[in-house]
Amino acid sequence: MKTKPTHTPQINVITLGCSKNIYDSEVLLGQLHGNKIPVLHEGKVRKEDTVVINTCGFIDRAKQESIDTILQWAEAKEKGKISKLVVMGCLSERYKDDLIKEIPQVDAFFGTNQMAEVVKSLGADYKHELLGERQLTTPSHYSFMKISEGCNRPCSFCAIPLMRGGHVSRKIEDIVLEAKNLARNGTKELILIAQELTYYGIDLYGKRRLDDLLRALSEVAGIEWIRLQYAYPTQFPEEILDVINERETICKYLDMPLQHSSDNVLKAMRRGITQRRTYELVDIIRNKVPGIALRTTLLVGHPGETEKDFENLVKFVQEMKFDRLGVFQYSHEENTHAGTLEDTIPAEVKQERADIIMDVQRDISFSKNEAKIGKTFKVMIDRLENDFWVGRTEFDSPEVDNEVLVPAKDTYLRIGDFANILINDALEYDLYGTVI
Numbered sequence: 001m002k003t004k005p006t007h008t009p010q011i012n013v014i015t016l017g018c019s020k021n022i023y024d025s026e027v028l029l030g031q032l033h034g035n036k037i038p039v040l041h042e043g044k045v046r047k048e049d050t051v052v053i054n055t056c057g058f059i060d061r062a063k064q065e066s067i068d069t070i071l072q073w074a075e076a077k078e079k080g081k082i083s084k085l086v087v088m089g090c091l092s093e094r095y096k097d098d099l100i101k102e103i104p105q106v107d108a109f110f111g112t113n114q115m116a117e118v119v120k121s122l123g124a125d126y127k128h129e130l131l132g133e134r135q136l137t138t139p140s141h142y143s144f145m146k147i148s149e150g151c152n153r154p155c156s157f158c159a160i161p162l163m164r165g166g167h168v169s170r171k172i173e174d175i176v177l178e179a180k181n182l183a184r185n186g187t188k189e190l191i192l193i194a195q196e197l198t199y200y201g202i203d204l205y206g207k208r209r210l211d212d213l214l215r216a217l218s219e220v221a222g223i224e225w226i227r228l229q230y231a232y233p234t235q236f237p238e239e240i241l242d243v244i245n246e247r248e249t250i251c252k253y254l255d256m257p258l259q260h261s262s263d264n265v266l267k268a269m270r271r272g273i274t275q276r277r278t279y280e281l282v283d284i285i286r287n288k289v290p291g292i293a294l295r296t297t298l299l300v301g302h303p304g305e306t307e308k309d310f311e312n313l314v315k316f317v318q319e320m321k322f323d324r325l326g327v328f329q330y331s332h333e334e335n336t337h338a339g340t341l342e343d344t345i346p347a348e349v350k351q352e353r354a355d356i357i358m359d360v361q362r363d364i365s366f367s368k369n370e371a372k373i374g375k376t377f378k379v380m381i382d383r384l385e386n387d388f389w390v391g392r393t394e395f396d397s398p399e400v401d402n403e404v405l406v407p408a409k410d411t412y413l414r415i416g417d418f419a420n421i422l423i424n425d426a427l428e429y430d431l432y433g434t435v436i
Helices: 019-034 060-078 090-102 115-121 160-164 172-184 210-218 239-246 263-269 275-288 307-320 347-370
Strands: 011-015 039-041 050-055 084-089 142-146 189-193 225-228 250-255 293-300 324-329 376-385 388-392 403-407 418-426 430-435
Touching (some): 011 019, 019 039, 019 050, 019 084, 019 115, 019 142, 019 189, 050 090, 060 084, 060 090, 084 090, 090 160, 210 239, 263 307, 275 307, 293 307, 293 347, 403 418
Parallel strands (some): 011 039, 142 189, 189 225, 250 293, 403 430
Antiparallel strands (some): 376 388, 376 418, 418 430
């Protein structure tokens, strides 16, 4: 009599949300791999397997995606398609009690700062000696690097402190050690992430030390690009601009979410900055680092945003001409300051305002891209897609920014390598070029 083959149970990790969640999932993968437990990231699942969902709880759409994903796998467990279901991350941190009641099929829920507990629940020991030995889910040539956790800012609309706690910096030596480990495994680009990069160091060293961290990371052999994401404009540490100019490995790129320009809305948002200071700061950054690419994120539809406030924002975008820009629509978040206010702006008005901002930005982006025609740029090759090699300049972060497309016919490039590309055509968000 033949018996069905049995498989070694494995763990499949599913990641939702932002780059900080990607980092956390990679730490989990590294811990499980270090314990010699078979683990995959978003791979094929068998009935013997455990599924771990790393959830997002940032805004309504993200929360709904997380809930839908949990329900999908809860149903799979009921049907015997998987053995165990574990949920971790921001949604679990914020709504654990409700989720336990509503989705009893889940075996365990863990919050954002319970990595050791997650590892233990999966039959492994949390190994502190595995510092920096993550199992990357991104292509190996670039990697996200979380330099701190949580946030101390009181922004009215944001629930991140409720989910990730207050700001906690990592030690410079620990971050550098992780960077060296990544470089030995082929990573060439580090993308520094945090809820607020520019607050880095105050809790550990009594002062902001992002500039010192950048200098230390720029000396790591093998790291050729260092990119800064999620800088906060209030009390911006201008000394980091000097380091960007000093060190060739630090990209002339800064992601600084400004959220709005109107003093009325900035005050309601509790951003701690004025329109005048915002204009001054952008001018300082561009004057100190000529050619820098500035990316920002805006929020439309915050309670109290008037038509006049929105017109102010449109004018701001037109005048500032940001290289990269994204827009979120406000959604009520429980236990936030804005959540106590009346959400009077209809969803269709929020959508219309977001569309108007992106229409303005589309023209700005096209104009900036056209100006690149005839110029040569150092490009990192990320992937081969259809008939094109797809890469990025130092002015672009993966997944969210512009890309450079090079015809693959008669051109051989290697993923993860750099190439000098002559730009010969441009669209709103893409560049086309040939190898020099």
